[in-house]
Amino acid sequence: MGLGEWSGRLCWTALLLAVAALDASGGQAASSDTSFAIIDRVPRVLVLYPYDERIAATTAAGEALRSRLLEATNGKIDLFSEFLDLSRFPEGGHVPRMARYLGEKYAARRPDVVVALGKESASFVTANRSMIAPGAKIVAAGFGTATAEKIDLPDDVVGAFATFDILKTAEMARSLQPDARHLYIVGGSSDFDRGWLTTARAALREFSKSYETTYLEDLTIDEFVERASRVPSDSIILALTVFTDRAGRNFIPRDAIRQIAATASAPVYGPYQTYIDYGVVGGNTVTFEALGRTVGDLVIDAIAGKTVSDIEAPQTYLADARQLQRWGLAEKDLPPGTVQMHRERSVWQEHWVVLVAGSGLVLAQATIISVLLLERRRRRDAERSSRLHLLEAVHLNQSATAGALSSSIAHELNQPLSAIRNNAEAASVLLRSESPDHELIQQILLDIQEDDQRAGDIISRMRGLLKKRSEIDWQEFDLNDVTSSAIHIIHGEAERRGITLTSNQLPGELPVRADKVHVQQVILNLATNAMDAMLEAVPAGRTLTFATGLANEKVELRVSDTGDGIPAERLIRIFEPFYTTKQAGTGLGLSIARAIVETYGGTICADNRPEGGAVFRMILPLAHAEERSR
Ligand code: ADP
DSSP states (O other): OOTTOOOTTOOTTOOOOOOOOOOTTSOOOOTTOOOOOOOSSOOEEEEEESSOTTOHHHHHHHHHHHHHHHHHTTTOSEEEEEEOOTTTOOSTTHHHHHHHHHHHHTSSSOOSEEEEOSHHHHHHHHHHHHHHOTTOEEEEOSSOHHHHHHTTOOTTOOOEEOOOOHHHHHHHHHHHOTTOOEEEEEOOSSHHHHHHHHHHHHHTTTGGGGSEEEEEOSOOHHHHHHHHTTSOTTEEEEEOOOSBOTTOOBOOHHHHHHHHHHTOSSOEEOSOGGGGGGTOOEEEEOOHHHHHHHHHHHHHHHHTTOOOOOEEOOOEEEEEHHHHHHHTOOGGGSOTTOEEETOOOOHHHHTHHHHHHHHHHHHHHHHHHHHHHHHHHHHHHHHHHHHHHHHHHHHHHHHHHHHHHHHHHHHHHHHHHHHHHHHHHHHHHHHHSSSOOHHHHHHHHHHHHHHHHHHHHHHHHHHHHHOOOSSOOEEEEEHHHHHHHHHHHHHHHHHHTTOEEEEEOOSSOOEEEEEHHHHHHHHHHHHHHHHHHTSSSOGGGOEEEEEEEEETTEEEEEEEOOSOOOOGGGTTGGGSTTOOOSTTOOSOHHHHHHHHHHHTTOEEEEEEOTTSSEEEEEEEEOTTHHHHHO
8 A cells, every 4th residue: 555655745635536548458558548438328437435434535525526527427427436444444454355345346337437536545446456447447546746656556547636735835824924933743643644744844844944843743632732732822833634643543634633723822724625624724735626626527538538637636725714813814914816714704895885775774764663653652642642632622521511501400300309309298198197098109109219210310411421531431332322312411401492302313223333421422512502503593493303324334413403504604614623603602512523523433514404504414433334244
């Protein structure tokens, strides 16, 4: 395997891709002559991974290769993968055993192309090609050109060479830390690690002269961590690989580097893409994706029978923006063309136009929302205060009505009370007689009860008029009922004034939803106005008529009189507050009536009857109108 042979700028994760055009006997062919023909089946490509599936470097390259091949062939390709697991099974017997196994496994499906990712895979397949893939083109990978020579690859191997350049990584560090005075190079104890250290010593010979240089090697992982944690802050730490530490502990290198970088007192750099997420600032590297794609292109050309030859996979400077921030390193000091990973450009930088527009929008929206909220609040406050005002006004109006009607009510109350007194006296006289007429007394007592009931009814009707309320008492009630109740209240007064009351109510219920006392107040207002309007009329013709009706899901109450009517020019004005033509009038009755009716979604209007007199119409929504219409 020649794992210990290292020279130049090579390391294990560097992927060499060589396309070899071999003849069926396994002999060598010129690299310029790579054409071969696959007849009547899809090509078979075997990808060899040197280690296990956890080694991100090779698996990332393998994945990029796989997707490139699938994409280029439209899926018409048979791809096989084998993990040689060479680092975990270094014992001598493993390689020939693996070779025999693969030879047998692929006996019936010989690959047309073998892609060997990593130097070890390349060595393995070139040594065992006749057993595993006789006649196959071999695409091997894992090193730079110098190593390709060292491991003595056959001439027919064409490589997509990947150079992992520790010097370029060091130069990146110098550019970011121009004031650094110390240089530390970290390497493990495995053959591979030691090979890397040797390579680095040669590559950094000149570079390290500007620094106080220390090679951190032959250490346990704890010692690496401890040493790195107390290097001077003006240090550059270059991490190669730690596959194994001095104590013989095995690592996936990036995990070892992560431990070291986590508590290091100076920035750590490394030439691998896989180190990026493990606490390393960055380095010069071939990205595994770029390498995989380069290899894929070579394989495709080879399968297509095109001439293929060695190529270099593109190198890139990579940096982790989070680490730049951690160490206070300036973005402007990065080598030109550096790819920054995890660079969260401030949202502002990224989308300032959208943000400006967005913020404007949000601001505008917020303003509108605030204004609307304020407006709603104002409206609510206004509604609340106007409701309170209305309630207040209604109460005053009720009190005024009660006051105006008080004499007729007192008169009305007087009747049952006198009847009670008279009946009570009659009963007591009867009781004092020698043989009281029990039946008569019984009848008298029944009369007393009835009169008491009448008096109680009058008082309870008045109670609503006098009660002050702070909230609307919503309820469903029959407009016919309230009309009858209002008629009862005013009938004494009407009688006193010589007015005939007539009622023409629609049979059945007329349900409305409102505050019953308020609606009653409207009726009383209309009735008292009507009675006032008939003062001048001849007593014989004084008639006040109440009529209820139903039309278009609305209930209607008409209050008509036989007065002088309302001059046309006043018809609109009479609902205005303080408009009155009466000497002792307030001009508030009708405006309060309209406010009440509108509160419950209704309307009120006035008109003149053709036969003389005025008619007022109060219209209210029928309760459950929606349900009824369904
Ligand atoms: P007030 O009764 O204190 O005057 P209203 O708002 O109740 O206040 O009435 C306003 C005016 O409308 C009355 O002064 C009167 O001129 C007129 N009016 C109201 N009802 C009638 C009616 N039935 N017939 C004629 N005019 C009326």
